[in-house]
Amino acid sequence: MTNDNFFSIHNLSISFGGLMAVDNVSFDVLPGSIFSIIGPNGAGKTTIFNCINGLYSPDSGKIIFQGKNIIGLKPHKIAQKGIARTFQNIELFSRMTTMENLMLGRHIHMKTGIWTGSTFYRRGSRAAQEEIKHRERVEEIIDLLDLQVARNQFVGGLPYGTQKLIELGRALALEPQLLLLDEPSAGMNSEEKQDLIFWIKDIQDELGVTILLIEHDMKLIMDISDRILAINFGKPITEGTPAEIQKHPEVLKAYLGEDEVIGHAA
Amino acid sequence: MDMKRDYYEDIQLLDSKVLWFWFLMLIASLIVFPFLAPNYYIYMANYMAIHVIVTVGLNILVGYTGQISLGHAGFFAIGAYGTVLLMTVLHLPFLLAILLAGFIAAFFGFILGLPALRLEGPYLAIATLGFGMAITQVIGRWQVFGGRMGMEAPSPSFGAYVLESDRQLYFLIVTIAFLLVLAARNLMKTRVGRAFIAIRDSDIAAETMGVNLTFYKTLAFAVSAFYAGIAGGLMAFLLGFINPSTFNFILSIYFLAFVIVGGLGSIFGSITGITVPWEHIDNVFREVDEYYRTSQYRKHNIRPDCYSARCV
Ligand SMILES: Nc1ncnc2c1ncn2[C@@H]1O[C@H](COP(=O)(O)OP(=O)(O)O)[C@@H](O)[C@H]1O
Ligand SMILES: [Mg+2]
Numbered sequence: 001m002t003n004d005n006f007f008s009i010h011n012l013s014i015s016f017g018g019l020m021a022v023d024n025v026s027f028d029v030l031p032g033s034i035f036s037i038i039g040p041n042g043a044g045k046t047t048i049f050n051c052i053n054g055l056y057s058p059d060s061g062k063i064i065f066q067g068k069n070i071i072g073l074k075p076h077k078i079a080q081k082g083i084a085r086t087f088q089n090i091e092l093f094s095r096m097t098t099m100e101n102l103m104l105g106r107h108i109h110m111k112t113g114i115w116t117g118s119t120f121y122r123r124g125s126r127a128a129q130e131e132i133k134h135r136e137r138v139e140e141i142i143d144l145l146d147l148q149v150a151r152n153q154f155v156g157g158l159p160y161g162t163q164k165l166i167e168l169g170r171a172l173a174l175e176p177q178l179l180l181l182d183e184p185s186a187g188m189n190s191e192e193k194q195d196l197i198f199w200i201k202d203i204q205d206e207l208g209v210t211i212l213l214i215e216h217d218m219k220l221i222m223d224i225s226d227r228i229l230a231i232n233f234g235k236p237i238t239e240g241t242p243a244e245i246q247k248h249p250e251v252l253k254a255y256l257g258e259d260e261v262i263g264h265a266a
Numbered sequence: 267m268d269m270k271r272d273y274y275e276d277i278q279l280l281d282s283k284v285l286w287f288w289f290l291m292l293i294a295s296l297i298v299f300p301f302l303a304p305n306y307y308i309y310m311a312n313y314m315a316i317h318v319i320v321t322v323g324l325n326i327l328v329g330y331t332g333q334i335s336l337g338h339a340g341f342f343a344i345g346a347y348g349t350v351l352l353m354t355v356l357h358l359p360f361l362l363a364i365l366l367a368g369f370i371a372a373f374f375g376f377i378l379g380l381p382a383l384r385l386e387g388p389y390l391a392i393a394t395l396g397f398g399m400a401i402t403q404v405i406g407r408w409q410v411f412g413g414r415m416g417m418e419a420p421s422p423s424f425g426a427y428v429l430e431s432d433r434q435l436y437f438l439i440v441t442i443a444f445l446l447v448l449a450a451r452n453l454m455k456t457r458v459g460r461a462f463i464a465i466r467d468s469d470i471a472a473e474t475m476g477v478n479l480t481f482y483k484t485l486a487f488a489v490s491a492f493y494a495g496i497a498g499g500l501m502a503f504l505l506g507f508i509n510p511s512t513f514n515f516i517l518s519i520y521f522l523a524f525v526i527v528g529g530l531g532s533i534f535g536s537i538t539g540i541t542v543p544w545e546h547i548d549n550v551f552r553e554v555d556e557y558y559r560t561s562q563y564r565k566h567n568i569r570p571d572c573y574s575a576r577c578v
Contacts, residue, residue, distance in 0.1 A: 053474050079476035091471035093464050095531065099276070104464045108476035110457045114489065117456035118449035123274045127456050135273035174475060 005067045006031040007178055007210065012061035013234075014051060021047045022058070023234035029178075029212065033226040034204055036213040038245075044234040045214045046088055049180050052212075053085060054078045065178065080108050084176035086167040088183045088214070094156035098147055098166050101155055102138040103131075105173025110134060141169045145199060160187040165196075172203065179203065180212045185220055197223055222246065277455045279448070296440055300433040308432040312504050314540055315436075315443040316497045321524040321536040322450045323493020328522065329530035330454060331486035332466030333382055334391050337398030338521045341371040341491040343513035344401065345498025347411055350419045350508065360422035364499035368492045375491025379484030398518050406510035416509025419502040429503070439500050446493060451533045453489075462486055463531070494521075 007029040014022045022044040029035040037045045050056040052063055054075040062069050070078055084105075093101050112127045120127035142151055145165050150158055155166055164184060171179055181200070185193045197220055203209050204224075215221045221228065222242040230237040230251045238248045245251055275281045280289050300308045320342060327333050348367030352358045358366070378397050382390050405411040422429045422438065429435055453459045461482045464472035473479050502508050528539020 055470065055474070074478070075473040076476045076478045079474055085474055087471065091468040093467035093471065095467055096460070096463060100460060100463075104460050104472070104477070105475055107457065107461060112457040114453065114458055114485070117458050118453040120277075120452055120456070127452075128274060128277060131277050131456060132273040135271075135276060139271065170471075170475065 005064070007066075007212075008062075008064045009048070009052075010062040010064070012048065012051060012058050012063065014047060014056060014058040020234045022051070025061075025229075025231065025234070025236050027229050027236075027239060029210060030226070031210050032204065032208055034200070034211045034213060034224050036215060036221050036225040036228045037231065038215065038221060038228060038251075039231040039237075043231050045231065046182055047234075049085060049182055049212075049214065052078070052083065052180060079174065082175070082177035083180065084171035084174040084178075085180035086164070086171050086182055086184055088186070090160075090163050090167060092155045092163055092166060092170070095154060097152050098142070098150040098155055098158075098169075099135070099138060099152060101166055101170050102141060102173045103134060105170040106134045106138065108174065138173055141172050144172075144202070145169050146195070161189065161192045164188065168199070172207075172209075176209060178210050178212065180214075182214045183216060184213070185215060185217050193217065193220060196220070200224055277452075279451065296444070300436045305432050308436050309504075312432060312436055312439045312500075315439045316500050316504065317521075317524060317540040318537050319443050319446050319497035319500070320494050320521050321528060321540050322447055322533055323490045323497070324521050325525045325528070325531065325533065325536045326450060326454070326462065326493070327486050327490035328525050329532065329536075330459065330466060331462040331483065333483065333486060334387070334522075335378075335394040335487075335490065336391050336515070336518050336522065337378065337394035337396070337401075338490075338494045339513045339515055339517040340398035340401035341375060341494035342498040342501065342517065342521075343405060343508075343510075344371040344374055344491075345495030346419075346502040346508045346513070347405055347417070347498075348495065349499030350417055350502050351410070353420050354417075360420075360503075364496060367499045368495040371495025371498070372488040372492040375487040375489075376484050378491070379487030382487060383480055383483055395515060395518070398515050402510050402513050402515070405513075412509070414510060416507060416512075419506055419508055421506075422503050435503060439504070442496065442500065446496065447533060447537065450493075454533065458482070458485070466531075 008027065010026050012022055012025045013020065025044075025048060027035070037048065039045055047056065051058045051071075054070070054073050054077070058071060061071070063071050065078075065081060065083065070081065070083075073081075093104060096104070110130055112130050116125070116127045119125070122128065123132075142148060145168065147162070147165060147169060150162055150166065155163055158166070164187065168181070168184060171181075184200070185196050188196060200211065200213075201224060204211055213221070213225065225242050227239065228242055228245045229239045230245060230248070237250050238245065240248070280286045299311065303311070320338060324335065324338055327335055345364070345367045348370045349360070349364045352363035352366055353360055356363075378394060381393055385393055406414050411417065422435075429438055454462070461472065461477045464475070464477055465479065465482055465486075469479060472482075498513075501512075505512065524539040525536060526539075528537070529535030
């Protein structure tokens with residue numbers, strides 16, 4: 001697959017009442033790579049994700065996934081194509097357990113409907129068989145992300161870092177080809193962040209998932225990104241490898257600001 | 267984990283011998299009850315079982331999917347009138363009639379669910395309230411439905427075996443209620459129920475995980491209306507007579523009250539819920555008492571005065 005075909009954005013723009021939240025943004029993502037978007041708060045990063053998901057309809061531009069423009073598709077259709085995401089402000093199903101949250105991630109892979117679902121009465125029933133099969137699959141993700149302790153707990157009361165991981169797990173349960181992570185490390189302590197870096201690497205290497213990442217933690221970004229796009233006020237500033245981005249004067253000015261951040265990252 | 271988990275336990279109704287024991291005890295006592303209790307209480311049990319069906323169905327909509335309906339008396343009426351008309355006009359057997367009436371109610375539920383996609387909170391409440399009231403108006407004015415005078419409901423029968431006594435109706439009503447409660451419980455444990463709950467907790471996350479919001483939100487309305495429709499059909503059998511005032515909008519409020527008192531998003535709460543909020547409990551008892559007496563009259567083929575008195 002050529003890079004243009006897998007995932008690319010062309011001249012994407014969207015405004016809210018005169019405010020250009022995203023202004024003519026374009027980029028290509030290579031399959032299997034980690035592509036990061038950085039920029040100060042309000043730069044338009046989350047808005048790009050919302051356009052990819054179909055939650056917002058952009059004013060102009062194209063979003064190509066596997067050779068097709070996905071703009072105009074309903075969010076659930078886009079999910080079915082293999083794009084999953086996590087949210088900056090946690091959007092878990094708070095009155096479900098961890099297991100159930102991840103099982104919802106299996107929704108598009110399951111078939112049980114009203115009739116089979118309401119009439120199962122034994123282990124061998126179709127709905128029960130399907131539940132068992134997909135719970136086994138979800139258990140692998142629970143193991144991968146070390147969520148065993150939280151498995152049967154309602155997620156609403158769990159620590160913030162754990163909730164972030166459950167969102168990641170739910171997105172993985174969809175078996176996406178493209179995974180959008182919106183500030184996954186926000187609210188995590190450094191140990192949790194270390195694990196997160198490890199897992200994101202794993203998801204890329206072992207599962208072959210392509211990742212679009214929004215992050216503020218510069219060390220994390222520089223560690224794991226293959227390419228980085230910097231935006232400000234909705235406009236692209238520059239795009240390049242981590243090494244190139246760290247040196248770019250406008251990035252330094254607009255986003256990174258202080259030298260010590262760079263020193264830490266290098 | 268070295269021990270392999272049994273995932274069936276996660277969704278199983280009864281995962282221990284103790285639970286099985288109590289489950290069988292429950293069934294046994296439900297069977298024995300009508301032989302020990304006086305008729306009046308059997309009638310009361312029938313009345314409550316019907317309300318359990320509505321409440322459980324309404325809970326699927328309100329408690330699990332997070333939508334609201336102040337119009338469930340409308341679906342209840344559609345079920346009641348549908349059942350009666352399908353039996354008297356098309357001469358369908360009662361089980362088929364009540365099932366079809368349930369589906370007709372579900373269809374109306376689906377239709378009402380469409381505007382509900384764009385409405386939230388108080389606006390949805392008002393729309394559904396309007397729907398419920400409109401149904402009562404329509405059946406009150408249209409002669410096919412007996413107008414204000416209402417209609418006699420035929421007794422359900424299996425061939426020549428007519429279910430007429432409260433005890434006979436008890437077995438019909440309680441069996442259906444029992445099965446519908448189990449079905450609701452199963453539904454909420456599997457894929458469709460999870461989609462409902464997901465929509466309630468975060469519709470954005472649900473749709474980005476592949477849940478079709480339009481489909482599941484209208485489906486929740488349809489399922490919920492189906493339950494109310496079936497319950498309405500059973501109510502027609504229980505009362506032996508239906509008229510528009512049986513289905514006024516206060517009833518919709520009551521239904522919602524049962525759901526809330528029992529606990530939003532709790533199937534078994536809905537069962538207990540119906541026993542609690544009879545605020546004007548003596549009023550209700552008086553009403554039940556009246557239904558009871560009038561249904562006795564029906565059996566003796568006497569047309570009670572109170573109906574004509576009520577109908578003016
Ligand atoms: N639904 C919306 N309605 C109005 N303004 C919005 C909406 N979504 C985002 N914005 C605005 O667009 C700009 C970009 O926001 P966002 O993409 O969330 O920034 P960030 O880069 O911090 O993720 C902000 O000024 C925000 O207020
Ligand atoms: Mg953001």
